[in-house]
Amino acid sequence: MLALSRSRLAHAGPSFRRLLLSEALTLLAAMVGYLAMPWWIAQAGGGRDLAIYGFVLALVRLAATPLLAPLAERCDPRRLLVAGLAVQGAATLVLAALAGGGRYALAPLLLVSLLQVLADAVVQPVAATRVADLVPAERLPDALALQKSAQACGRVAGPALAGLLLAGPGIAATLACGAVLLALAAVAAAGIPPADASAALRRGWWQDLRGGLRAKWAIPLERGWTLVNFLAWIFLFPALTLLVPLKVAALGLSGAWLGACEVALSLGVLLGALGGAGWLIARVGRFRCRLGAAIAEGLTLAVAGLTGSPLLLVAAFLCMGYANSVLSLVGQTHRLLGIPREYRVRFAAANLASSQIASALGPALAGLALLHWPVQAVYAGFGLAAAGCASAFALVPRAREFLELDHAVATDWYRRQYPAAFDAAAAEP
Structure with missing residues (x-):
């Protein structure tokens, strides 16, 4: 199976490999954040703050995902990916700075996290559909299998990485690591060829x-x-x-x-x-x-x-x-x-x-x-x-x-x- 995956990857082309790397790093960063933020809020603010945090972000994500969809068909998908990942990385870095300084307050955490949600609402649909433009139709099943493999690797490695960092350096270092991963994901996405917005x-x-x-x-x-x-x-x-x-x-x-x-x-x-x-x-x-x-x-x-x-x-x-x-x-x-x-x-x-x-x-x-x-x-x-x-x-x-x-x-x-x-x-x- 590993030999088959290497063969698929070799034939996928450099543009798709950059997308794959970007998505793997993005998911790895997401898993790190999913563990770090609830852990921080639960420790510093308690269950009430955690419930408010989860509800507000879920509500905004629900509205933002369909409302921002036309943006991805009016602008170059590469620019949207890079910009969205850059915003997520910058917001994560701000959260790391707040955690490092011991400045816990639910309102600023929510505001910064809302920027992450809005950026993610742009990144997710683009990443899910961009692969069809980067590989021929006959190679799309192999490309999607590789994409699924990258996602699974991120889900396995993310919690382990977050656990090690939370147990050692702490919350601020964990969030800073997530910001670095998102920056690397943006660099990888920048190497994907541009695509014109639909003329329709x-x-x-x-x-x-x-x-x-x-x-x-x-x-x-x-x-x-x-x-x-x-x-x-x-x-x-x-x-x-x-x-x-x-x-x-x-x-x-x-x-x-x-x-x-x-x-x-x-x-x-x-x-x-x-x-x-x-x-x-x-x-x-x-x-x-x-x-x-x-x-x-x-x-x-x-x-x-x-x-x-x-x-x-x-x-x-x-x-x-x-x-x-x-x-x-x-x-x-x-x-x-x-x-x-x-x-x-x-x-x-x-x-x-x-x-x-x-x-x-x-x-x-x-x-x-x-x-x-x-x-x-x-x-x-x-x-x-x-x-x-x-x-x-x-x-x-x-x-x-x-x-x-x-x-x-x-x-x-x-x-x-x-x-x-x-x-x-x-x-x-």
Whole structure:
């Protein structure tokens, strides 16, 4: 698998390799920040400040992701990536200075963190869609697998790096390390070739935003795909976040087992990205892989909820990571190719916003359920509910037909099959 990944990387081209490096460094910095900031706030401000911090940032992220999407199609994506990463790095450096000086106050922390959120709302959709412009269509599956590998490596290394720094030099040094990583990510992104903004997007900002959402909703395949993902994520998100430490605590295990679950999840994603997903797809087919992996995600989490064995719990997260890797890789390639280039970022931003809404609803629903049932029952129930929602993908119109297309045929398929959706979007008043 490692030899296959090296071969893929060698054929990907220098522009894509720079994007890959930039994204790996960005995710590594993000994981460092995700641990450092809650740790700082919990220590200095307590649970109330932490709850306010999380709620405000989630609310702003939810609004910013779709609202800033047209920016990525009006400006050079390279400049947006570099500028967004530079803003994130500068904001992280300010936070490091505040931590180093012992100046804790929630209001300035929120203001600086909001800059990070706004910059990230620009960076994420661009990074998710830029790969389709940097590699040929026939190499896109390999490129996305490499991208997934880089993300998994960042998720594995980030918490370990943050833990070492928090236990040693402290919060300020941890945040400063994150700022350095973001600066390096910006330097790597600066080496990506520029791309022209779409000539079709020269109307008002609001018209572009509404036009993209209208086109997405008018395509039955895209509408159904997004809805299934939204419903499944309501149950998957808390099962991967909120319920994990509660399950570990219910088993009477130490925090090391919580870390083991997180590492197993990332290793499972890495296993799929390094070739495991491609091996399965070649033998089962794209549609059955997509459907089966989505159902398997929920079922493995149900096993995690029911088991009393620590080893089986970790194994369930390993399988969950593998299923997630297969799920994303089998559908992401065709979906990127099928969407017209000038609509990719807006569609991606809408998908991110949908996931963020589900990420807010899921923990709230889990909290209500925990008032009535033990964590084992809630965990298993959420896993089964996620599997049930995911099985609805079999009912999404033309999903099987679309996923069984060759990559060349899938390119711009949405426009060819649903021209009226994009004509109506272009005519949006």
